[in-house]
Amino acid sequence: MPRAEHSTGEALVGLLESYGVDTIFGIPGVHNVEMYRALPRSQIKHVLVRHEQGAGFMADGYARATGKPGVCFTITGPGLTNIMTPLGQSWSDSSSVLCISSALDIADSAQGRGRLHEMQSQLGAAQTITDLAVRAYTPQDVRDGVARAFSAFASRRPRPAYLELPLDLLKLPSGSGWTTHKTPKLPQAAADQIKEAAELLGKAKSPVVLLGGGALGAGSAALAIAEKLGAPILTTTAGKGAVPGDHPLCLGYRLASPSGRKLLREADAILCAGSELAETDFWETGFLLGKGLIRIDLDPMVLAKPHGADIAILADAATALEAISASLPAGDHSARRKATEKRIADILAAEPGTDDKLREMLRQVLSVIRESLPRETVIASDMTQIAYAANEIFPVYEPRSWLHPVGFGTLGFALPAGIGAKFGCPDKPVAVMIGDYGIQYTINELGTAAEHKLPLVILMWNNDALGQIRDDMVNKGIQPNAVTLVNPDFQALAKAYRCHAEKPDSLKALGQAIARALKADGPTLIEMTPRMLG
Missing domain, CATH: 3.40.50.970 (Thiamin diphosphate (ThDP)-binding fold, Pyr/PP domains)
Incomplete structure (x- = not known):
């Protein structure tokens, strides 16, 4: 001391x-x-x-x-x-x-x-x-x-x-008394609320489980509840990975899509854990969840707004969900589970058919990225079109492995956040998903990554524009302006920072570049462009 x-x-x-x-x-x-x-x-x-x-x-x-x-x-x-x-x-x-x-x-x-x-x-x-x-x-x-x-x-x-x-x-002299204090425990749910929630879920005909970032440590309990009830699982963007994205009951983040909202509207019981259910979850200010909402959260203010809950539980998500799972009334919901799994599979299979040209292109690129990265890879993403698509269609398999700047929505988050994640989890592969404009907010941190020889896989989508803003202008009848830019030579710039750099010319080459980056002795900037798709 x-x-x-x-x-x-x-x-x-x-x-x-x-x-x-x-x-x-x-x-x-x-x-x-x-x-x-x-x-x-x-x-x-x-x-x-x-x-x-x-x-x-x-x-x-x-x-x-x-x-x-x-x-x-x-x-x-x-x-x-x-x-x-x-x-x-x-x-x-x-x-x-x-x-x-x-x-x-x-x-x-x-x-x-x-x-x-x-x-x-x-x-x-x-x-x-x-x-x-x-x-x-x-x-x-x-x-x-x-x-x-x-x-x-x-x-x-x-x-x-x-x-x-x-x-x-x-x-000043420090004096004495520099000792740690015992920290308090997370709040625990009241037994009567657990019983009430379990009874409501047990009687429900169309239950749904909805997980936010506050439930990242509660995935096992949430999955046990969903499997017992045969209920679909939705997540917020922050909740991606709370349960494996390839579990047959998991639809993932679809709160802004018709399929996810339909599930919520049809539900007679919604078990929501660890989410404030914000505008940036639904991307619609007027979407409110109705009757049968059970909310679990650490923040009492969240429990009061904007969606009214039938049961509002101030508690740690993991222990509350474990208690609910143990209290669920016995019942055979195997038929419902089979029907739910089919419904989820049908939704996911039908999605590509609704893609516009941009989503179709990004789906192909994201598929290669997902196949090339190990399941446990931590991915820090940015405010960019490829990440917006990935929020919905890119499966994540482990908690704390999808880091996205949801609410404040700042550009430049992904590169330094990925560096911080790598220092925190040195034994896990870490990737960054960022755009050509956003990376320029914090591109100087390539120097930090290179100095420490961090084998980051930096996946930069380069469309030489503020693509999302340009598209928003077009959709709103505004003549696109101030949305194109003259980019630097990213390959030369990355090498100037003593990083590796690749610019694959095909999807096959993209997969190969990712494989090399995972084994590299430092960060690799992989510059992806629409031209990869021919």
Whole structure:
């Protein structure tokens, strides 16, 4: 433990290590070097990123892939504003990220004296995109702030936390008491609600199971319920992989498609676990679930909006679903299960027949990608047409293996998030699915991936345009404008960063390029274009 004569900045690192932090993403700067003094003596790995935005997205990707909090260091002023976009994404998508920033001196903060990196309210800015924002004034405030963050991570809906440390505080003697606090447990469902939910499901003629990102650790229990009831399983984008995407009862993410909505409209009981059922799940503000809705969530506010629940259970999804599964009344639903499996298979078989030309093309490309990547591959995707299609038609087989920026919808997420996922899961293959425009938001993080020789498979869809925006303009009767661009030579640019680069000219060549990238001694940028399909 830190000695009393150690500085608060040094003691902070020891405390984070005591809470199990093994990786920190960040950039040392003139205003936060005291946070770096003890890092060489610790067991924590620090990853030097190329931009604070990269640090935030990497911490988010680490958190999503591992289920553990991702931690990042930043500096006053522009360091915080640069990392606010990633914090907004982790807020929107329920990801546990701890951002620790320096701040101006306690005695000379926001006085308008022209201090370096001065903001009127740095804490106020952080409060807009975090669940917990704390400005420390004493060493005890630092200890308490870290304890509060990890307490929230352990027991509440995952969301980012922010801890602000003034420059003069970082240098103060730490004092004693730098020990971890016991964290609370996740809330457990009331027995009467479990019984009520099980009875409602047992009587249902058309039950549906709907899983969100909060149910990624509850897949076994959810699958047991679905198999007992013969019920179809739908997921949100964040819930992809909660159950294997190739299970015969799993339709996956189809909440925005006619087939998925039809299942929900016809259901007389919907068991929804770990989802706020947001606009970005349905892509329609007026779609509301009706009678027979059972909701399980860690956030009491989610349970109250926008869909009214017959049974609202404030609880951890895994334990609640396990209890419901054990309480289901006996009954033979084998005929219903057989009929449901056929219905799911028929829906999936019919889908290609409704494809437009773009979806038909992307389906072929995604099929090759899926066949070429191991089942356990963690894939970080971006806001790009190929990922929008993949949200629906790309099967994912394991939890925490599909990382997509759903709610905030920022560009540039995928590359740094994939890097963070690889640091968190070094033994798993990691791929990135991104567009030619989005990659340019954070392409500098190729340097981070190359420096650490991470064998990332970077699948970049290049249509030399903001393709989705162009298509939206056309659909709305707007003459396309400001949607085409002159791209760099991505092959040369990747090699300049000391990455491998390939540009396959066919689908067969794409599969071969992926196979080589999985075995490479560093990242590989695979530039995919519509010309691959001839």
